Amino acid sequence: VTIHCVRPAQVCERWKVDEEYAGKIAKLADHVIVHLESQKEILLRLGLPSEMISVIPHGTKIFEVDREASRRRLGLPLEGTVLLMFGFVKPHKCLHIAVEALSMIRREIENTYLFIAGGVAPTAPEEHKCYADSLKKKIEELNLEENVIFPNKYYPDEDVPYIFNACDIVLFPYYEEDRSSSGSLHLAIGAGKPVIASRIPKFEELKNISDELLVLPYNSEVIAKLVLRIIREPNFRSHIIRRTEAYRKLTSWENTAKKHLELY
Template identity: 30%
Template sequence: MNVTHLPDFTRSNPYQQALVDSLNQKGVSATLASGYPIDSVYEIFKSNTDIIHFHWVSPYIQSKGKYSSLLKSRTFLFLQKIAKSLGYTIVWTVHNIGGHESQHKEIEYRTLQKFSTYCDHIIVHCRHAGKLLSSKIEADPTNVSVIPHGNYIYKYDNEVAKSEARSRFNFKPNETVFLHLGQIRRYKQVNKLIKSFDELSCGNDKLIIAGSVDEGVEFKSLNSILQSDDIQFEDRYIPDNELQYYFNACDVVVLPYRDILTSGSIIMAMGFKKPIIAPSIGCIPEDLAQQSELLYDPDETPLVEMMEKAKEIPNLKTIGQKNYDKIANRDWREIASDTIKSYKAAINNH
């Protein structure tokens, strides 16, 4: 069984490499392809592919302009039609239904609806995602499998003690430290986080914001960052070997997403035994059911209220341990086995 995964996002996301490595250990010949469309088509032919496994589809169909988005979408669908006529089996793992900053949602949803009809099988990471697929793009629910997101515990060092990690940032033991780590994009609402942090009642708090700022993000709260001694802001990519310092220095991770389905940042934070403040949307309520006290309805509960609540919880370490215990059970070998079952189902549906 030869499988080509598209597009190759391994430089910015460890998910695909973990899956491909585990599939190869199970006897599947799994490869990754980047470059579209020529390089990807070449890789598919070169590797004698049986199954084309798509992950993030938005790069193939999104563009800033409406007409260029239409052109990209139609080209993408035309290539799927050709692939099907040539006998390829198509599988799609839905990490997000549409792009986070898509400017043409209607075009995107219409394209995804048509694309889903070309898919021989679809994989989602939670039950809620399967329901969303049915409601938003009318995907056939009988053609969908739920395979949870695997853990990243194996990937990142986690040996630095809290005291050592805090000394790197000059934090005191009695300070409550909040962390937001990852590429800074509009849907992550970092401006809202900064505003909420400024509204906290006690001055014994610190906030770390670490990650490269994506194009198009405007910091309305830039003055708060520059003038505050309580906010540490690092506009850079944080290398893997430094992550443990950020996670082990903090008490709570804060991820105030505006729109999300599957969050790799949540998976990573769980692996570092961190409690997480996050909105109750997408797959988050299923991933973090064991710490529901830190989930909130963004339409009803202010973020600052959740941050205040986290400061009053005496057992944050226990909550973090629960998150770790849950994600530790998501072994990539089992995920690979379940993915192979989905491949077999796709071949049967072809």
């Protein structure tokens, strides 16, 4: 059995329900697959033997779409650097940190944009709607209306390859204790894009590309500096892209499927 989410009790809204449920399901299986080492550690604490658990990374779909064609399809600026935040707008994703980072970046490189490819979910609680409103206010306060593209809408699956290939760098400045692997992270890797993410359990595997891409939560200043370095330093950028290319091949769905077959 594959367990995608293993949440420890202290960070779960339902207290021990998720943790105990994962443990019970795992003990019924002949073998358990998880995506992260931190997930394995929780199952070990719950009493599963190490030989019963395998860590197999989340699979990566590799896709290549022309950058200019992608930008034209989505109505994005054809020139300049486009940063991306993807998915439903939720407070824990800290989009306001990305907006603050953009403001700092534009002091040195004006032709930089942030594309927020997503919106508030139709069934979202009021808290999420209020957060989206506060995000719009911050964009206005920082005079970034021309540089933040925020349609606040849902994008269908067929647009996803274009969204990731249209951008230059993908941001995940999240702040959460979730122990699930990130499918969105693997979409970014699958497009071969440099990723900057918070140093939290959800993104621990990014160290397999470069530990330097992990930033402490709420640190918009370091995100800005890292974006500028990727833009300005060809050697650093090439190193990150080479490492990303290697990791997306290693975790491709083809290789992930082979690891499952070997286990079975």
